[in-house]
Amino acid sequence: MFLPVRRSTVSLLGACALGALMAAPALAETVKLTILGVGDVYEFGGEEGRGGFARLNAVARAERAANPNTLYLFDGDMLSPSLLSGFDKGQNTIDLTNLVPFDLAVPGNHEFDFGPQNFLEKMAASKYPWAAINITNADGSPIAGLGGVMVKDMGGVKVALIPVAQDTTPEVASSGDLKFLPTVEGGIAAAKAAREAGADLVVGVFQTNNDNDRALIASKAFDVILSGDDHSYGTYYDGITAYVETSLDARFLSPVDLTVEIGEKDGERTVKWVPNFRFIDTAAVTPDPESQVLSDALAKQLDDSLNVVVGTTEGPLDSRRNVVRAEESAMGNLIADAIRDATGADVAITNGGGIRADRTYDAGTVLTRRDILSELPFGNVTVVTELPGSQVLAALENGFSQVEKGAGRFVQVSGIEVVYDPTAEPGSRVAQVKINGADLEPDKLYKVATNDYMLGGGDGFSALGGGKVLTNTGEGGLMANDVMRYIEKTGKVTAKVEGRIQVVGK
Incomplete structure (x- = not known):
């Protein structure tokens, strides 16, 4: 009973x-x-x-x-x-x-x-x-x-x-x-x-x-x-x-x-x-x-529609849980670059917890639709909002606020170079931020590509709300589709770890 x-x-x-x-x-x-x-x-x-x-x-x-x-x-x-x-x-x-x-x-x-x-x-x-x-x-x-x-x-x-x-x-x-x-x-x-x-x-x-x-x-x-x-x-x-x-x-x-x-x-x-x-x-x-x-x-239903090649990796990719929730990853860079490219935004911010296949890909791996949808299975939609730099900074602070717990809010970014201190108090961990090579300006408006889950405050990203939404969930496309189209443009994946996210003193 x-x-x-x-x-x-x-x-x-x-x-x-x-x-x-x-x-x-x-x-x-x-x-x-x-x-x-x-x-x-x-x-x-x-x-x-x-x-x-x-x-x-x-x-x-x-x-x-x-x-x-x-x-x-x-x-x-x-x-x-x-x-x-x-x-x-x-x-x-x-x-x-x-x-x-x-x-x-x-x-x-x-x-x-x-x-x-x-x-x-x-x-x-x-x-x-x-x-x-x-x-x-x-x-x-x-x-x-x-x-x-x-x-x-x-x-x-x-x-x-x-x-x-x-x-x-x-x-x-x-x-x-x-x-x-x-x-x-x-x-x-x-x-x-x-x-x-x-x-x-x-x-x-x-x-x-x-x-x-x-x-x-x-x-x-x-x-x-x-x-x-x-x-x-x-x-x-x-x-x-x-x-x-x-x-x-x-x-x-x-x-x-x-x-x-x-x-x-x-x-x-x-x-x-x-x-x-x-x-x-x-x-x-x-x-x-x-x-x-x-x-x-x-399984047969999936095979019939998903075993379609989208491109080949030039270098290794890593979507393991302990990586995408703790450090810059090539897979995270690929996804962030894709949604930024699809929208023309100044920057892109996505959550590591939304990257789910938990695997590595060797250089030369042929990627299929199945691979991309395995990485992004939630059906999240790409959205764009316009925010002042102060809120972009607050969003980054939230992304690093629980790194010691392996929380899914850890960010993967595009158009951003950020240095943070994991030993500092949450909310005060970001030491430096550059937007497309220039210092972040607190009052300047930036177009930010993200996903609908984060825009709605998911994973603690309330800082992404309150701005002028330029592309909402009804107008945006699936993140997974944006990634597939991005790869199909050139037929290859060139994403790599390049220092977008750095730790103080390392």
Whole structure:
């Protein structure tokens, strides 16, 4: 059942929940539970024989067959970004997960990349429940169809599932006027309320970063925490909380088996448990046949339209996550140069987090439409706004404000040479800026090419707003198309790292 949670973190579980928890069947001696968590699954077919929905579905089917007391939980991010989601806004992920439905799914920030209405449509098309205790409408009212705390009876063990979304979603996605309440505080409060209402086990299903994960573990409010968002894999147990960071694209999975002993002492119900973490490298998993048929059909659709050559690289390109979010990259320069060329703007600024293929290209690589759309899967539109130099500077400051965190707001630029100090306080890191060879003038107006997401304040780029918009989202073209046309002009890519972004003292 769902127990909807409103804005208040005090009254998180009502009388209905209390009754459900306390009306437990006769006590069992030992119950084995399996909890399988997954998140951040973007590429429907996986990569190089590992991950993807067909292998994930095979593992989920096998776990449920081996143990009927299995919870299959999703901790955020699948509708976007991917090559195919640029066309169908994530419908492929719904079709594939509907074949082996989750017991519960938490929306990640990427569920809102195409706006809140698309998420609501995809949620309605899902054959499984979505839930998050900390997302409301603008007026604080609950979102129709989005659940809250869920209580499951697993072999006589009352398990409370606490689903929590990332509260920074409005900064990094297009979530409209939806409200996202605090992730950590709200999750802990809900977990304590569930425990007080009689839950035997409390399982947190979070889409949040590692820093928040550590705070959640330190709270000692949870028995198990499943967390996505960081694209890494890991397990941890401190004797109180079992924790799984759920990897990327279902490449590596870690079902957690809990051996739960239920007893009685001094007239009180007692529950003890021990975790066993299993490791599954999905490269060794035979894909689920039904899912593979659908996956193959989706791949064929892409192949027919995307294997078209656009040009060849003269030098290497690098779009790895740790590069485009931390330093000047040739791929970033290519994209920024392309949107500047397409618009005739003075400068171009784009966010490294919007560059997504996470790979390198050797010199001489033949690039196809598939490659460019893999790098720019969000369907962002190129826009141009006219801003004073002071706001251009503020936008650059925002771009460097979280470089130590690997944040997606790190900028890739064209027409700009900037020197910054990562050790300085955020907001005061830019030491020098030149615009097309001349010092930036605070009062001078510059035409700035960027993308519609950033123009709307995404990734904290509020400084890009308020200017005279010369090309809006209705008039602009897709960034990916601008890049493809730019390459096709000469049939080659000459972009390279050339000192556009420098660090003080280096």
